[in-house]
Amino acid sequence: YIRQAEQLAMQHKNWDLLARVYNLAGVIECTRELDDSALVFYNKSLQVTNEHAITTFHLAQVLSNIGEIYLKDDPDKGLAYFTKALTSAKETRNRSAEAGIVADIGRAHILKKNFREANRYLQESLKMSRDLGLKRVSRHAYYALVDLKLQEGNVKDAFNYMKSYYDVRDSLLNGSKTRQIVELESRFEKEQQEQRIQLLEQEKTIQR
DSSP, X not given: OHHHHHHHHHXXXXXXHHHHHHHHXXXXXXXXXXXXXXXXXXXXXXXXXXXXXXXOTTHHHHHHHHHHHHHTTOHHHHHHHHHHHHHHHHHTTOHHHHHHHHHHHHHHHHHTTOHHHHHHHHHHHHHHHHHHTOHHHHHHHHHHHHXXXXXXXXXXXXXXXXXXXXXXXXXXXXXXXXXXXXHHHHHHHHHHHHHHHHHHHHHHHHHO
């Protein structure tokens, strides 16, 4: 489907779509742990954005995704990309991306052993995610704070943040289960309706 989207975007010269398609392709490769391939797609997304006058709303996410790959082996390089991503998110007023990127910057500082800076960014991300109702970002920040507090040797705070992490995680899981139940109920009602229609058709046939 990604390949089809790429072909259609190029055919219609929809460069904004093409840039987002390449970013999504990179995400897929990253989930398959094919980082080199993911970087190729992320850089293609950047290239399309630089070559064409298109919206840059997606740019923060692309830069953040690149930073995530580099973070594993080179925290400084990862942090550099996160910083660029944060600037882009602020320029385009992409608040949800900004909240997640701030947490990523905090994670980078943990790896660099800059614990005070890490705590500052993670607390900022937590406040933003709460204000915006971004539970996934809150979960992300809480998990990083657990790691931070354990490295600082503060077991009490680590335990409290772990509890908060599980509370948010369970809330997300319950929301997902609720959506699944609603979908199942809707499907069941639709099937019942189709069966009633079939029965009515059969009755009409018998009457005729």
